[in-house]
Amino acid sequence: xxxxxxxxxxxxxxxxxxxxxxxxxxxxxxxxxxxxxxxxxxxxxxxxxxxxxxxxxxxxxxxxxxxxxxxxxxxxxxxxxxxxxxxxxxxxxxxxxxxxxxxxxxxxxxxxxxxxxxxxxxxxxxxxxxxxxxxxxxxxxxxxxxxxxxxxxxxxxxxxxxxxxxxxxxxxxxxxxxxxxxxxxxxxxxxxxxxxxxxxxxxxxxxxxxxxxxxxxxxxxxxxxxxxxxxxxxxxxxxxxxxxxxxxxxxxxxxxxxxxxxxxxxxxxxxxxxxxxxxxxxxxxxxxxxxxxxxxxxxxxxxxxxxxxxxxxxxxxxxxxxxxxxxxxxxxxxxxxxxxxxxxxxxxxxx
Amino acid sequence: xxxxxxxxxxxxxxxxxxxxxxxxxxxxxxxxxxxxxxxxxxxxxxxxxxxxxxxxxxxxxxxxxxxxxxxxxxxxxxxxxxxxxxxxxxxxxxxxxxxxxxxxxxxxxxxxxxxxxxxxxxxxxxxxxxxxxxxxxxxxxxxxxxxxxxxxxxxxxxxxxxxxxxxxxxxxxxxxxxxxxxxxxxxxxxxxxxxxxxxxxxxxxxxxxxxxxxxxxxxxxxxxxxxxxxxxxxxxxxxxxxxxxxxxxxxxxxxxxxxxxxxxxxxxxxxxxxxxxxxxxxxxxxxxxxxxxxxxxxxxxxxxxxxxxxxxxxxxxxxxxxxxxxxxxxxxxxxxxxxxxxxxxxxxxxx
DNA sequence: ATGAAAGCGCTAACAT
DNA sequence: ATGTTAGCGCTTTCAT
Numbered sequence: 001x002x003x004x005x006x007x008x009x010x011x012x013x014x015x016x017x018x019x020x021x022x023x024x025x026x027x028x029x030x031x032x033x034x035x036x037x038x039x040x041x042x043x044x045x046x047x048x049x050x051x052x053x054x055x056x057x058x059x060x061x062x063x064x065x066x067x068x069x070x071x072x073x074x075x076x077x078x079x080x081x082x083x084x085x086x087x088x089x090x091x092x093x094x095x096x097x098x099x100x101x102x103x104x105x106x107x108x109x110x111x112x113x114x115x116x117x118x119x120x121x122x123x124x125x126x127x128x129x130x131x132x133x134x135x136x137x138x139x140x141x142x143x144x145x146x147x148x149x150x151x152x153x154x155x156x157x158x159x160x161x162x163x164x165x166x167x168x169x170x171x172x173x174x175x176x177x178x179x180x181x182x183x184x185x186x187x188x189x190x191x192x193x194x195x196x197x198x199x200x201x202x203x204x205x206x207x208x209x210x211x212x213x214x215x216x217x218x219x220x221x222x223x224x225x226x227x228x229x230x231x232x233x234x235x236x237x238x239x240x241x242x243x244x245x246x247x248x249x250x251x252x253x254x255x256x257x258x259x260x261x262x263x264x265x266x267x268x269x270x271x272x273x274x275x276x277x278x279x280x281x282x283x284x285x286x287x288x289x290x291x292x293x294x295x296x297x298x299x300x301x302x303x304x305x306x307x308x309x310x311x312x313x314x315x316x317x318x319x320x321x322x323x324x325x326x327x328x329x330x331x332x333x334x335x336x337x338x339x340x341x342x343x344x345x346x347x348x349x350x351x
Numbered sequence: 352x353x354x355x356x357x358x359x360x361x362x363x364x365x366x367x368x369x370x371x372x373x374x375x376x377x378x379x380x381x382x383x384x385x386x387x388x389x390x391x392x393x394x395x396x397x398x399x400x401x402x403x404x405x406x407x408x409x410x411x412x413x414x415x416x417x418x419x420x421x422x423x424x425x426x427x428x429x430x431x432x433x434x435x436x437x438x439x440x441x442x443x444x445x446x447x448x449x450x451x452x453x454x455x456x457x458x459x460x461x462x463x464x465x466x467x468x469x470x471x472x473x474x475x476x477x478x479x480x481x482x483x484x485x486x487x488x489x490x491x492x493x494x495x496x497x498x499x500x501x502x503x504x505x506x507x508x509x510x511x512x513x514x515x516x517x518x519x520x521x522x523x524x525x526x527x528x529x530x531x532x533x534x535x536x537x538x539x540x541x542x543x544x545x546x547x548x549x550x551x552x553x554x555x556x557x558x559x560x561x562x563x564x565x566x567x568x569x570x571x572x573x574x575x576x577x578x579x580x581x582x583x584x585x586x587x588x589x590x591x592x593x594x595x596x597x598x599x600x601x602x603x604x605x606x607x608x609x610x611x612x613x614x615x616x617x618x619x620x621x622x623x624x625x626x627x628x629x630x631x632x633x634x635x636x637x638x639x640x641x642x643x644x645x646x647x648x649x650x651x652x653x654x655x656x657x658x659x660x661x662x663x664x665x666x667x668x669x670x671x672x673x674x675x676x677x678x679x680x681x682x683x684x685x686x687x688x689x690x691x692x693x694x695x696x697x698x699x700x701x702x
Numbered sequence: 703a704t705g706a707a708a709g710c711g712c713t714a715a716c717a718t
Numbered sequence: 719a720t721g722t723t724a725g726c727g728c729t730t731t732c733a734t
């Protein structure tokens with residue numbers, strides 16, 4: 001049993017954290033009264049309430065949330081989990097994911113929740129459940145569904161409070177919030193077609209749900225224009241710049257039979273512009289490039305990126321709302337948010 | 352008092368979270384034994400230990416950390432706090448800060464600590480103390496000291512476990528970890544001088560300690576070359592791209608009497624390249640540009656940025672080590688880490 | 703309007 | 719080797 005340290009014991013230099021019992025003693029009331037006063041209960045005399053509150057403030061007292069939560073069986077902590085690619089040992093790094101994290105942080109703070117941030121192996125998204133199982137958090141926001149649609153469905157089946165940033169897939173049991181990827185893909189592709197481009201490459205790993213959906217939009221826009229999808233112009237480039245660089249470079253070095261590229265992230269678009277120029281082609285002159293995400297730096301690249309804008313701030317709000325909704329009993333469901341095309345120099349407005 | 356819900360009560364559909372008492376009942380032992388078994392105590396019979404552990408695993412039990420922490424007076428959560436500029440309402444956004452957060456997340460995870468991420472008004476860095484006061488975290492890592500050197504000293508005086516990413520300042524009571532800013536400033540400037548540039552502008556807000564130190568390195572390198580600092584070539588550009596853009600643009604539009612710029616962040620360097628080209632100057636031909644941080648995207652910009660590389664991974668480790676050191680009684684102190692110059696096209700190696 | 707006491711889920715000292 | 723019990727700091731029922 002813990003030694004009960006006598007607080008009046010002289011020479012005990014170590015300063016114990018202030019707690020209610022201390023306030024109570026100093027105010028000459030009981031702990032219950034302090035608790036009530038600090039929680040603004042009507043049951044306690046206004047004058048006493050005032051006095052206790054004052055005292056607590058002046059002593060810089062702040063409540064022990066661990067104890068409070070245990071007693072109230074309550075917790076206002078949400079786990080936000082950013083997957084990383086274990087094989088390539090790539091870190092949280094895509095600027096877009098990080099923007100989303102910022103937006104979620106804001107949305108949570110506004111609602112009085114705390115955010116526990118962690119990273120998880122993208123192959124084991126289900127390990128994110130431990131945050132809830134251990135009581136450290138009451139729900140999970142996962143940034144990206146990666147290849148683990150099934151794991152996510154399992155988690156949802158287990159009633160884990162969960163929201164995923166990502167695309168809406170058929171037979172999806174978990175709640176998701178994402179941009180309208182099909183629309184994004186077709187907006188980007190239609191714009192390139194309007195510029196008169198006919199040989200439009202697609203860069204992105206279609207094993208990822210979001211990319212798969214963007215590819216649908218891409219294919220649809222081509223069909224509308226009476227064109228065929230040419231599989232030779234599809235490159236399964238991943239999001240991690242380290243891995244993607246080589247893939248993009250060798251593609252650009254090997255083929256010259258395309259006049260535009262639709263990239264599934266701005267980072268990819270940047271790599272692509274660079275690779276194209278390294279092989280002597282101009283952007284957008286010979287090859288127009290469209291990115292995806294509209295990351296904070298997209299407007300400051302050279303050339304500034306034409307890109308599909310994702311509504312980051314609203315996304316943060318929507319993710320948090322969806323999660324809190326579940327926690328108050330709503331049924332999880334997918335949500336798709338509008339996206340729009342930001343025209344910049346890498347694929348400028350049609351002349 | 353909480354109603355004691357009889358667990359054997361029939362028809363109670365609501366599933367309560369599994370706890371030790373449940374395992375104990377099913378295993379036919381007492382809670383203490385379960386506790387001991389799960390903590391691998393030698394006091395419990397090996398066979399029993401095995402059986403209990405098995406049972407817990409198969410039932411997917413996980414311990415309630417809130418209760419455990421309350422009992423053990425222990426907590427393994429660290430608050431990581433990213434300041435934001437309240438006046439401009441700018442968010443966490445500088446890629447470099449975000450990289451550091453990622454590195455800290457890794458370092459904490461490796462050591463079994465959790466990370467609470469939050470944002471704070473850069474004018475009120477001291478409000479970060481509430482994480483510790485409330486017991487939600489046992490220490491604070493602050494990303495950047497901004498203009499609040501004094502607040503930080505106050506926090507340290509209050510014995511708040513705290514580490515700050517930033518520059519080492521005179522009369523500093525708090526622990527800090529940072530790159531060698533003076534070295535960084537002089538490496539960058541010397542390189543530009545070697546390229547034959549003589550009119551080197553300095554972009555950065557010298558009210559921030561880190562920038563102030565970089566400026567010292569800059570000034571020192573100029574003096575070594577027998578040159579004077581020209582105050583007209585100093586621009587107090589902030590880190591927030593939104594605010595900085597206009598400032599940088601009007602400076603570049605107004606003056607043409609410089610042939611190089613040393614920027615205190617890569618984002619600033621990007622803005623500067625863009626502004627220069629908008630006024631018809633080539634980079635690095637007419638004006639060479641050096642950035643700072645070596646953010647993940649620096650190599651993929653156009654032109655790729657020559658920049659002062661900060662050791663992000665090591666920085667994360669060092670910040671965490673410094674904080675944990677304080678928690679085990681070490682005296683806080685500053686730590687400065689080496690930096691180096693990464694040569695790329697925006698200020699290429701001398702011919 | 704206030705205080706005494708029980709208990710949130712866990713650990714550990716003390717018994718056996 | 720295992721069980722009993724007290725208590726971590728708080729809230730709340732119950733009694734006054």
